[in-house]
Amino acid sequence: MNKTNTENRYVQILSTGVRLEGIMSIPVDAQGLVVFVHGSGSSRHSPRNQYVAQTLQEGGLATLLFDLLTPSEEQIDQRTAHMRFDISLLARRTAGAIEWLELQPYARDFPVGLFGSSTGAAAALIAAAELPEKIHAVVSRGGRPDLASEYLSKVEAPTLLIGGGLDDVVIDLNEQALKQMKAGSEKKIVIVPNASHLFEEPGTLEYVARLARDWFQRHISKVYSG
Numbered sequence: 001m002n003k004t005n006t007e008n009r010y011v012q013i014l015s016t017g018v019r020l021e022g023i024m025s026i027p028v029d030a031q032g033l034v035v036f037v038h039g040s041g042s043s044r045h046s047p048r049n050q051y052v053a054q055t056l057q058e059g060g061l062a063t064l065l066f067d068l069l070t071p072s073e074e075q076i077d078q079r080t081a082h083m084r085f086d087i088s089l090l091a092r093r094t095a096g097a098i099e100w101l102e103l104q105p106y107a108r109d110f111p112v113g114l115f116g117s118s119t120g121a122a123a124a125l126i127a128a129a130e131l132p133e134k135i136h137a138v139v140s141r142g143g144r145p146d147l148a149s150e151y152l153s154k155v156e157a158p159t160l161l162i163g164g165g166l167d168d169v170v171i172d173l174n175e176q177a178l179k180q181m182k183a184g185s186e187k188k189i190v191i192v193p194n195a196s197h198l199f200e201e202p203g204t205l206e207y208v209a210r211l212a213r214d215w216f217q218r219h220i221s222k223v224y225s226g
């Protein structure tokens with residue numbers, strides 16, 4: 001599936017009383033929707049998340065990339081780096097975006113998955129814990145699930161944690177988080193060899209994108225198909 005078969009919508013999402021900018025991409029015959037929850041200091045313009053999103057779209061999945069902060073908040077955060085670590089705020093905004101999606105005729109019928117990176121992975125896991133009937137799968141890329149430690153035992157959605165083989169601290173945090181997750185729920189950790197935190201090494205981000213695509217296809221496309 002190429003880009004010509006994907007409809008792009010520039011959207012304004014109402015969440016927690018603010019308007020958040022986003023772009024929703026819907027391939028023809030999409031069978032699910034993945035919401036991206038970006039990490040520290042990032043935005044919908046993240047080239048890494050855009051690459052992963054394109055891979056998901058080629059796999060028949062709609063994607064929503066959106067800014068978790070308003071432009072004025074982003075300016076403040078660039079000076080203080082405070083809001084990007086307000087995991088509770090980011091989780092509430094993620095949940096608000098999901099509620100907003102349910103009001104959109106072109107999106108409300110899709111089963112939803114969350115793709116979180118860095119600190120955004122913690123926000124995604126909190127949202128999944130609080131909205132178990134709405135979130136059908138979670139993927140974390142180089143994430144900090146430890147920042148959602150008190151919610152991990154409540155996450156029912158199948159969860160894939162992806163870490164870089166050179167990112168020792170994050171690997172340890174992810175392994176500890178895996179043990180805290182809900183007993184009986186499907187959970188898995190995959191370590192990408194020779195990859196650092198941002199997966200900048202040749203071929204590593206492509207591997208992450210394929211892992212995420214396969215996970216979401218397996219867990220949210222089947223919900224759509226019934």
